[in-house]
Amino acid sequence: MNEVQPSCPAVEAISFLQEKWVLYIVRTLLDGTKGFNEIRRNVGNCNPSTLSERLEMLESEGIVSKTVHSTMPPRTSYRLTCAGYELQTVVAAIDSWARVHWKPVPTPELEPA
Amino acid sequence: MNEVQPSCPAVEAISFLQEKWVLYIVRTLLDGTKGFNEIRRNVGNCNPSTLSERLEMLESEGIVSKTVHSTMPPRTSYRLTCAGYELQTVVAAIDSWARVHWKPVPTPELEPA
DNA sequence: AATAGTAGTATATATTCCATAGTAATTAAT
DNA sequence: ATTAATTACTATGGAATATATACTACTATT
Numbered sequence A, B: 001m002n003e004v005q006p007s008c009p010a011v012e013a014i015s016f017l018q019e020k021w022v023l024y025i026v027r028t029l030l031d032g033t034k035g036f037n038e039i040r041r042n043v044g045n046c047n048p049s050t051l052s053e054r055l056e057m058l059e060s061e062g063i064v065s066k067t068v069h070s071t072m073p074p075r076t077s078y079r080l081t082c083a084g085y086e087l088q089t090v091v092a093a094i095d096s097w098a099r100v101h102w103k104p105v106p107t108p109e110l111e112p113a
Numbered sequence C: 001a002a003t004a005g006t007a008g009t010a011t012a013t014a015t016t017c018c019a020t021a022g023t024a025a026t027t028a029a030t
Numbered sequence D: 001a002t003t004a005a006t007t008a009c010t011a012t013g014g015a016a017t018a019t020a021t022a023c024t025a026c027t028a029t030t
Helices: A009-017 A022-029 A036-043 A048-060 A088-101 B008-016 B024-027 B036-042 B048-060 B088-101
Strands: A062-068 A075-080 B064-070 B075-080
Touching: A009 A022, A009 B024, A009 B088, A022 A048, A022 A088, A022 B008, A036 A048, A036 A075, A048 A062, A048 A088, A048 B048, A048 B088, A088 B008, A088 B088, B008 B024, B024 B048, B024 B075, B024 B088, B036 B048, B036 B075, B048 B064
Parallel strands: none
Antiparallel strands: A062 A075, B064 B075
């Protein structure tokens, strides 16, 4: 049943959601419009070439929309489209799964000397 | 809010869910127990070294459990743990998002000669 | 008796990712 | 007033990751 059939919607969706940084990017944009470097930081310091490539592809997939406010000095902003915003259900599912199933590594108590 | 904080559950979860092939592997195992090559095929022909590495990590994360039935000839099976099975909510969220938002590339009609 | 299938591992190559530097102009700090 | 930091990227070369392919020893099917 859940095999990879070429044009199954879920397969296509997974194929871009699984690309490195994408879920983090979507997740942080759920908080609102942000600039390039802001995303970069919020996402955990993605390298700029990679982020640039990911954002372009998300734009072409209709998940993210980009607005250039000025070229020099550069000032741009990225936001989720409606379709992109609805990925919040996916992020929420991950989040609640993680809250239940994530066993945090126990922080070792500092032994008093 | 949704920034990458080191030990936030969602961040940890995304960090392995985003690894290549992982979502496909989980998705296909939702259908039940499967062998190595079966997963490999169902997932879209993942290369064996990569699949092996991914399955090991999913096992160590407690998402997948492995049973060796015989070593020679090799016969092994993989299945989701309870925690792994509950990732179905994530897969379901992706699936329903995709059904709504995936615009299939229109197959061009064959022109009659 | 020959063929295909099992679960991987090993190796060499291809693809992807990363750190770093650099751009020109504005703003914040000193 | 001068300096430093910040903006959005691109370019480059090196590092990490993924890939195709061959291989194993044994069984089940043809």
